[in-house]
Amino acid sequence: MLTSHSSLTADHSGGGIVSPRHLGRSTRDALARPLLLLGGENLKDGVASALRRSGWKLLRPRTLNEARLLCDQHDILAGLAFLPEPLTDSELAEVRRIVMALPDLEWVGVLDRETVVAHPGAGRFIVRHLRDYHAQPVDPIRLGLAVGHAWGLAALRRAHKQSTSNINGSRFGLVGTSPAMREIYAMIERYAETDLPVLITGETGTGKELVARAIHEHSRRAAKPFVALNCAAIPASLAQSELFGAAKGAFTGASTANEGLIRTAQGGTLLLDEIGEMALEAQASLLRFLEDKTVTPVGGRQGIAVDVNVIASTNRDLHEEARRGNFRQDLLYRLDMLSIKMPPLRDRISDIEALAEHFLEAAGDSLPHRLHGFTQDAFDWLRAQDWPGNLRELRNCVIQAGLHCTHGQITAKDLSRLRPTSSAPRQSREDAVDATEKTTVEKLLKSNGGNVSKTARDLKVSRMTLYRLMAKHTIARP
Structure with a gap:
């Protein structure tokens, strides 16, 4: 033994x-x-x-x-x-x-x-x-x-x-060969050759961060850091210091200097996830940085030159937000030089089979026993759904079905037990997505003994994303 x-x-x-x-x-x-x-x-x-x-x-x-x-x-x-x-x-x-x-x-x-x-x-x-x-x-x-x-x-x-x-798995670590995804691959290839800001838009769960990483990994900056900041997770009062850093003694509790995320990404790529949630004051500072590529730490007096490429992502309509006064129009012009709109899963139904197999394969180590794919009626069921939560919802559904499946293949029956049918009211479906997401995170955290890093790897998300999911569903470490 x-x-x-x-x-x-x-x-x-x-x-x-x-x-x-x-x-x-x-x-x-x-x-x-x-x-x-x-x-x-x-x-x-x-x-x-x-x-x-x-x-x-x-x-x-x-x-x-x-x-x-x-x-x-x-x-x-x-x-x-x-x-x-x-x-x-x-x-x-x-x-x-x-x-x-x-x-x-x-x-x-x-x-x-x-x-x-x-x-x-x-x-x-x-x-x-x-x-x-x-x-x-x-x-x-x-x-x-x-x-x-x-x-x-x-x-x-x-x-x-x-x-x-x-x-079916296609390119850049992404999955799918639908016409919509082939357009995405072409844009990734073109945009990776530039140093211009990129704005990635699309519904929640469509893979915006994956595309941002693909652009970075296929650019000349690939050997340098890729730093992601979830703007929604940073309080407005801390946004300036998180982005631009803070000098020692700049405010109460600043016992040491903080270089900020922009400087941390020196030579690489900075992803501003959920940019639509950024406070207006921080938006003004970000605009100044995009114009002269220098940062001035909070409490500091001298600007510091930084070489980074900025990618922003959002599920909001920033043009509408700008019209309402919630987002700076001039910053939008700066960020929207190159744009990618991620397709929702309902617009790439032909990719669902490959995506489901990919998610099941990726979850293999976290499942209680080995599964050998899906039955045909399971694929038919998956294609019949509209997936308001997109890739994240599909992945959660596949993992949940894998956790409950007691036979060799996942069937339509295994899947339908976890999610209302497509004729259910919209709000009920979204509630079901949240419930599935919460249960999946709770079970994996428990099976991993509360280890956040391992759970994030099992879910194929970043630690920051996992913390955001835990906060969203009020999940405490076991």
């Missing part, structure tokens, strides 16, 4: 089993397919030799970290998990933990037939986490066929994932 503390060592206990430091010494080893082994210390020499003759290179890591290292270094697609006999609850939990930590592998289990009957969790583990299982005593030929089948399915799954990424 793997442990969490042992170091990399060679395993000479089974014939034909080699350690990572002995790999690649022969042409035969180089051509063999690597197979990860959990347990099986007493694997008979004849079985190991038979697997080697069938073209397998057997790797037995002693720690989970070593297993991950092997997967990074070698093209490992399948694993062989030997469950001890008798099997205890703690041993089964450890095997399950390791298998779930390596979701890209297809697994075959080896265990005693009586264990399947006697241990209530063994059968559930096989159904939820293994591609196949082999009952003791080991038949090398049958075991080789089972492992080969698992390898082949993993290879097909990876090829499908790559083709989905190339064909």
